[in-house]
Amino acid sequence: MQVSKRFLALLEQQLAQFTDRPDLLALVVYVAVPEPGGQPSLVAIGHWPQSLALSERTGQDRTVPAETGRRWLALRDDTMLLGALRVDADRWPWPNSLSERLEATARCLTEALRLDLEQQRLGRELSDRDDQLRLLLHQLRNPLAALRTFGQLLRRRLDGDARNLPLVDSLLGEQRQISRYVEAIDHLTEAPALISSERSNPPLLLPAGLSQGESESLEQILRPLLERAAATANLQGRSWNAPNDLPSWHGDASALGEIVANLLENAFRYSRSGGAIGLHCQAGEQLELSIWDSGPLIPSEEREQIFAKGVRGSNGAALPGSGLGLALARDLARELGGNLELVVPASRLDPELPEAGNAFVLRLPLPNAS
Structure with a gap:
């Protein structure tokens, strides 16, 4: 599961506010990634202090004694686990002032992560709809070209037929008008999306x-x-x-x-x-x-x-x-x-x-x- 650069910037800002707490040893933020078996795994995406070693960021370290205040605060949207905030302190229980600040940070990160994931979902939906619209426009050109071809052949056969030629000319005029509408819609799809997301290109399949x-x-x-x-x-x-x-x-x-x-x-x-x-x-x-x-x-x-x-x-x-x-x-x-x-x-x-x-x-x- 990817998170946006904006969320990572907010995350860094939230963790940096604890530089005045000498009783904190480390803070690590994880995001929950779905696994094939159904149980999510936690992947570290941010930490404080910056000098924290990589092994500590993955949660595999043994540098913090068991008797210290290592605790986990869940980042949960209703029943869905979005991630977790790991807190390593030099004592347990935490002082009330530290506990309140950590809980407020966890709530802020939960809401920001929820919005970030929702934005990515909407971005994917917009991208899929844009792809399907482009495909429909692309495929629409084939029958339009066929209509033009048959209409021009019919006009050639009716050359000199004053009664029927105007009908054929009208049909060709309508075909040209539809083609202009198609091109206008195609230009609209070139506008940049308001919401974007990084993703691999899926197969191009028909709607x-x-x-x-x-x-x-x-x-x-x-x-x-x-x-x-x-x-x-x-x-x-x-x-x-x-x-x-x-x-x-x-x-x-x-x-x-x-x-x-x-x-x-x-x-x-x-x-x-x-x-x-x-x-x-x-x-x-x-x-x-x-x-x-x-x-x-x-x-x-x-x-x-x-x-x-x-x-x-x-x-x-x-x-x-x-x-x-x-x-x-x-x-x-x-x-x-x-x-x-x-x-x-x-x-x-x-x-x-x-x-x-x-x-x-x-x-x-x-x-x-x-």
């Missing part, structure tokens, strides 16, 4: 509302994504290569759909303009889906870094993006029991694929695999 775990066939999951990819390729004037047949596979429709959608979006956004893109699919001991492009090759020093949260490759640095897509896709793949990796060049997967292309390979266990 519960988007991750229902519904099982569908591979064909059901990929059909709308392949149609979207074909439309995008048509609009961009590039070749799209879809598999003729898909293996028999059932799995988490939401997670697999999000993974493939992100990989396709990246391929169309960051690959060479006009270059071919495709999906390579095979099933042996596991399901293997590969989204490949025709280049440019991702630099070797970036091939693992781009899977980290917020990291973007140099090939797409000038293009809009958040650096969340690949991190989300890999985390979802691992949640499904598989993995996502980059294979360069794409021809390593199949000699017919481009020698100068990238391939993001998703490998998932088969439903009947142990």
Whole structure:
């Protein structure tokens, strides 16, 4: 359990007020850390005097005779033990003046520690909500891009149709407006949080509302994504290569759909303009889906870094993006029991694929695999 620098500053100030008490030998403050067995352990976080040895700070010393006034004051929030104040004095019982001051210090540290831990909890909740909001905004761009693509194709087919063209123009205008709202919300999330906390980055997983775990066939999951990819390729004037047949596979429709959608979006956004893109699919001991492009090759020093949260490759640095897509896709793949990796060049997967292309390979266990 970590405590903030502000709490440590208050702790030092509280302990320093006892320099006028020659009958005190040492003061040590501990914080309770939960253990797997359920019983908390005490970890020292502050002490007085500053010359106190490390072994004394951990409570393992034997320098204070048993007959002296070593006592413990619990730092407790209702029934929850937050920590303890260890007092080493040269006598017991303590004088009333010392006892009152120590009890007041214990109450002050208890309240400060309670507030500090509560602030950290709120900070974690705010961080989680901010991450989920960023993920939702990131994922919202995919269907918005598809709406724009289908709308532009429809407008091209209706060229000269004075009756229906205004309707298509209105739809495209609404799509642009929604995109502006999305960008505005995205800018709001860039504001610094009022409450922060130090923590390791958790996996990027979809919010519960988007991750229902519904099982569908591979064909059901990929059909709308392949149609979207074909439309995008048509609009961009590039070749799209879809598999003729898909293996028999059932799995988490939401997670697999999000993974493939992100990989396709990246391929169309960051690959060479006009270059071919495709999906390579095979099933042996596991399901293997590969989204490949025709280049440019991702630099070797970036091939693992781009899977980290917020990291973007140099090939797409000038293009809009958040650096969340690949991190989300890999985390979802691992949640499904598989993995996502980059294979360069794409021809390593199949000699017919481009020698100068990238391939993001998703490998998932088969439903009947142990």
